[in-house]
Amino acid sequence: MRLFFINKKDFDIDKLNTKEERMRLVRDIVVLNIILFQMLWLAFNSLYSTQIFKEFLDLISVDFTRLYGKYIYDNFEIVELVFTTFYLLEFFQSWYESYKDKQFAKWYFYPFVYFYDFIGSFPGMHVFRLFRVFALLARWHKLEVINLENLGLVRTALHVKEVVVEEISDAVVINVLESAKDELSSGGYANQKFMSDVVKPYQENLSIWISRKVMHAMQETYSNRQEVLEQYVSVLIEDAVKQNDEMKDIKKVPIVGDYASSRLEDAISDIVYKVINDLFEDIASERNEDVLKEVVYEVMEGMLFSKTKDENGQLVQELGSTILDAVISRVGVKQWQMREKMWEDEKQKDLEEKRKHREQITQQNQVQSKDSLK
Structure with missing residues (x-):
């Protein structure tokens, strides 16, 4: 994982619309790297206080160990004061920019919102500086300047x-x-109460949905099966006529018997088919949607909410x-x-x-x- 964001490829600066936002990004990068650098320096300075680490540094360079201890380790409070001054100046600069941009309703809200920046500026409050690192990364991620998931x-x-x-x-x-x-x-809840609490409130909507599904299915199915239905009705009428005694008597009439029975059979087929055709078209018609919905509603009422079942x-x-x-x-x-x-x-x-x-x-x-x- 990279600790320092210093490469241009790490940032999508096109997400920033103004020059001020880009300058703020540059400043934030500088602050972030200074915080991380100081944290590493603090860790090094703490290790320097141990004898074993000093002996290890002596193996590398005795002069460096002596000079670091004389000019830096013994005066590290001054180094901390320099960092504190830098952090405070940057904090008050950010506060002024927030006031100028009217980021908050009141000018004094800023130090309360970004309290970790102010507290972390002082020596000994290094944990709060880590909070600032996380806050910066989260803000950049929110602005889509960087993608932390990378x-x-x-x-x-x-x-x-x-x-x-x-x-x-x-x-x-x-x-x-x-x-x-x-x-x-x-069986504690599998009773009429379940139906009343769960299904009943949606019975009206279910009735509308089912009725529309039925209408659509009938329209599609009937249009595709209309010829098959007509042939089926013709076969049924023909079989019924052949078995009907009255039609057999008509056929016995000399000369006109066969003709009359054939015409009667055609007439009956046309009538029956027209009745069935009109029935399907009426059921599938939008003007009968309310009627079909009421039928479905009553069927559901009888099947699901009948106390006798x-x-x-x-x-x-x-x-x-x-x-x-x-x-x-x-x-x-x-x-x-x-x-x-x-x-x-x-x-x-x-x-x-x-x-x-x-x-x-x-x-x-x-x-x-x-x-x-x-």
């Missing part, structure tokens, strides 16, 4: 957080669903248990494992592409070598 440590921390949150939330959700399933299976409880138990089982199985799927597999597949794909690219370069070099030998 840093391996941040990406790993976010992944670990997602794994922990998902495992805990999945365990809680599954436990709640299992409890609901047990209560449903015991004891099988409703068993139906609700089975349906509810099946739904909860499906939800539990879905919740049990580890999304973080799927993400890891996807990342691994992408990594393998990238490695494969790089390998192929290297092989192509190698082959090209071999061809060029052979050509040069010729």
